[in-house]
Amino acid sequence: MTSKNHKHQLQANNRTMRKKAKIILVCILGALTFSCKSNTKFTGAKKVSQVHNKNLHWSYQGETGSEHWAEIEQDSDCDGEHQSPINIISTYAKVDSSMEPLDIHYASATKIHEVVNNGHSIQYNFEPGDYLNYNGDKYELKQIHFHEASEHTINGIRYPMVIHMVHVSDKNQFVVLAVMVEEGQDSAPFQFLESYLPLAKGQTKSINTSFDLNKNLPKDKGYFNYIGSLTTPPCTEGVNWFVFKKTITISLEQVKVLQKLMPLNNYRNEQPLNGRIVKQTR
Secondary structure, eight states, X not given: OOHHHHHHHHHHHHHHHHHHHHHHHHHHHHHHHHHHHHHHHHHHHHHHHHHHHHHOOOOSSGGGSGGGHHHHSTTSSTTOSSOSOOEEOTTTSEEOTTOOOOEEEOOTTEEEEEEEEOSSOEEEEEOTTOEEEETTEEEEEEEXXXXXXXXXXXXXXXXXXXXXXXXXXXXXXXXXXXXEEEEOSOOHHHHHHHTTOOOOTTOEEEEEEXXXXXXXXXXXXXXXXXXXXXXXXXXXXXXXXXXXXXXXXEOHHHHHHHHHHSOTTOOOOOOOOTTOOOEEOO
């Protein structure tokens, strides 16, 4: 091969290599562009999903029901190991002779501040002054509210309704009394409470009237006790639950008044016991 022909061959080879290099560069840039677009779409979808979850509010049914509370309320205890409510099996509950009657101090003229329809339940808020003592601490009565049907079950029985009486200490610890309600004789205390109803969702009505809350407690105050959680988000754990063994009664008509104002079946499903011990009085 002459020097001239060799030179032409080298030039041709260089042109071919430059073309290949351009093709490779285009392919690399194309791949990077596609990857960036794909990642942008994925990130955008993720952001939309996060915003969507922030806009969701918990409920008792469907995609926002109790099975999804831990997803919706990400900073809550709703996926904790010691949650409420539970099914209380009386034969398995440990009889503890050291458990004394509850030291409840409800005045005969307990002052109800207001009633609220919070969209999940009907709630009566109380003025300071009524409390109970437990383990050396004072727990102020803050509010009572209703679930229909009951959240805790006893030996698998779910009662038509339950009253939760929520008490809070200065240390921000909770004690909740659960009073099971059966359909039966008309209740005068319930007539008084329901005289301030109906109440639209989100509405608050001032009451500022006295009420004898003792009349909504069972005469026999034997109880089951265990450590659980609040039964609504944020499902805070460490709550001392006292579930009365005996019930009170209200009429079917009185049950229906509350049913019309609260979500259908506004109760959380049974939670695993996870080794907790349920104690009971004799």
